[in-house]
Amino acid sequence: MQKKALPTKVKIVIIGGGVIGTSVAYHLAERGCTDILLLDKGELGHGSSHRAAGTISKLGLTASGVEIMKHAWRTYENFKKEGDIDLHPNPYILPLWQNNPGYYQQYLKEVVNILKSLGSTAKVEALSAEKTKNIVPEIRLNDVEPGLGNVLGAVMDWESVWVDPYLLVMAYAKRARKLGVDIRTRIEVTGIIVKGGKVKGVETTAGQVECDKIVCSAGPWASKIGKMVGLEIPVKPVRRVLIKIQKKEETKDKWGQYQDEPGSHEKRKGLWIRHDVAGFVGSGTHEIEGKDEAVDPDNYNESYTYEEVIDFATKLDQQMPGFGEFDVVDGWAGLYEVTHDSNWIMDKAESPEGFYLICGFSGEGIHASAAAGLFASELILDGKVKCVKDPSLWAYNSQRFPEIL
Amino acid sequence: MIFIIAEHRTCKLQDITFQMLAKGRALADKTASALVAVVLEDGSQSYEHILSSYADSILKVRDKCLSNFNSEIYQEVLCGLISKYKPLLTLIGHTSYGIEMASSLAVDLGFTFVSDCVDLDVKNHRVYATRQIYGGKVNSLISLVGENCIATIRPNVFKGAEKEGLHGIIIESPFSIEKTTRRKRFIELATTPTGDLDITQADKIVSIGRGIKKEEDVKIIADMAESIGAVLACSRAIVDKGWLPVERQVGSSGRTVNAKLYIAIGISGASQHLAGMSSCETIVAVNEDPYAPILSIAHYAIIDDLYKVVPLLKDKLCSKRR
């Protein structure tokens, strides 16, 4: 299907055909801009998107974050309606363990109120300890070891979902192609041509292509692409593992996804688990600060280790002693592309002109994809972003890395 | 000398025999050797007369205990024959019988062995074999060290020999085996049970994916599959929807299949799915997306709406049967 030679000139080259790149292509095409070439050095989504857990929520960390997710959800609901993806219900509970009950009540109230004040319509609830136990009967409310903290309640996001990331990538790609975007796989970008401080084109394993604009949506390979234009893009590829388990008997649970609070105790933190088809996926190494070394995205351990299984199981047993016995079905490791502050980068580079950074999604790529596509399309076509009312509140600009960019 | 070990079952010489005779003839000509067909049987059929049109000589061994294939007995007889005549090369089919016997025979004889060859050549008195590895992704060309070699040949790679108008000399070799205790005994042939569904054993598979919109459609495709003697399988999407049980799932977290025919309907081809079926012999894809990844490994494709294709196929198959 790819016997044609590459075009000699296009308006925009998108580097990276994962969930972000394909979303950018789709959103640009929806706006009538189809003189686009999207290149991926492998198959679409095979870099890191297809290994993701696929969680999508309505939450955001800032007002613009919340706002943009409203737009994003329109796309997800639309794709679901057309039968391209399923939005599996995944009510997401984050139990809060604190030793200071007073501080805790304040925190809980604030989280929910903050979201409301940011205009979130997400069904987020603050739960008491009893209610938490009601939703997660397996949970241990009072920890035996001193210092590990007791469960004083939880934050519940009732509308969280999970999708099959591969299907989401295909949904964007199919529509982009239909609208006229040229999507090519197994073609690697080997260099970027810059003249007079402006982007002029790309060099690839299948020849040179002239262009005016380049979108770097290469995720774990973003910094590698950045170096081609002399930029130190602060995106680090890190390895994340997921273990698939199956209980002896399937249970009907009220909760979909359970995650331990990132700042919690050493012995506990890192637990993340969600329901999957016929079982669960999870790990014990979710978002542990200071434990993320960069890996070579082309050569890392793509399988799981039994040590990771035991770590997961130990933390699961500690927090949910009622979980029960299970078998290990499978496991795999994939990549996050993380920034210092786990916030996304959606911005135009200062130099060279015409180079756009849509990367650094820090484990939220699937969730952010529709938002990223919309944001990028406005930034590229209009020069400014309209989908969020107050862009100055956005945390996505690359200026927060002045010493790097 | 080049030996071809003829394979027969239920009174019929198998196609692989004639395929080996064709390749054997080419090698015999190249090495100025005699092409010898070897047949072990009980005397109820005259295989030798059929074989004499294809080989320079036929070596036959007759005994009633050779009625049905038994690797223990056949191996002992062949060991004796091959030790006596020392052919440069012995070809055996890489079939169930061949897999059962050829490698242990080679060890018994102390001969060099190579299996499942898709090509063979002899150059400067050396035997070269071409094999496929990694499910056909890579070919390996190897050379064999040793004066005498045994090679098993993959079925349906070489075209069957044409009758040569030969009259090969028929020699009967006396049946004599020393061992009297048989540790292995043929009981009977039977049909493969279909009771407990196991898609990995199916020769023909019709597989469905995301493109199927409604659960009711599954039955229509199941019927079509049955009409061609195929088993129904699916991609993860269908199992996720609960429309088919997980035993039917093809893919890295389901089953790996190596069927002769794999018809993928409405399956786009996620890598996890391709991993489970890419080594099927003939892959047909029905998908309206001309960029579906499955097309990169399918042999044939119909790029059209499956809801138009399937009913037509079904009708045509029905009328074919009538």
Place this chain on the structure above:
Amino acid sequence: MNVIVCVKQVLISTESLKLTGDGKIVEKGMSYDINEWDIYALEEAILIKEKYGGSVTVITIGPETVDKMLRGCLAKGADRAIRFWDPFVEGSDGFILAITLSEIIRLFEYDLILFGAQASDDGCAQIGPMVAQILAIPHATLVTKLELVNNIAKVRRELENGVDEIIEVDLPAAFAVQTGINRPRYAPLKGIMQAMKQVIPTLCLQDIEILGHPSGNFISRIQLERLYTPEIIRSALILDGTTDEATDKLLAVLSDKGLL
């Protein structure tokens, strides 16, 4: 019933397999795991142990990287795992590996030796029968059903075209099993935790006696000349035209191939 299972770790997820310019397999980013057929052999061994008692010993030839695979076997119920490694293994042909396995096996008591019918990497399907021949025990391959009555195995073997063969084999014997002979279990967490604590002995040439080759000076009789990517049709042959024409073309193709 004491059962020995010989397993092999192979390259998996080969869809992205590539060769370098000079015909070497690109190892970067590749994953390895137990050969699929061997999973069934292991399950069969554990089922036999569960039914008749006895032990299951898993043997593999491989470097340290096979450790996880062996622990996975232990987690599912094997009693012990043995690893063999020695420099001579690299570049050895199947026959040399079969001799090596046989000598390792001789260190143990066994009633049955199980293999997978073939390995997904090279597909040779030769080791089982070779080992049986060296150990002078009977064997059967492509086994789809195994029943043990006293010291006799009633075996169903897969032939071709929906036909099977029923045979009887006296024990001790070796069997190379086909996928689908059973439904392999998943490793239970408890099993994994216990497996992580087990010691896996590693043997080398010094620990076994290979007659005629005391110095480990093996000469492989199979010489690799080269590896290359076969010319394959990268994209499918599109059966075009109207739906009617396309379906006719498809039926013709299938009919020609004898698939209808």
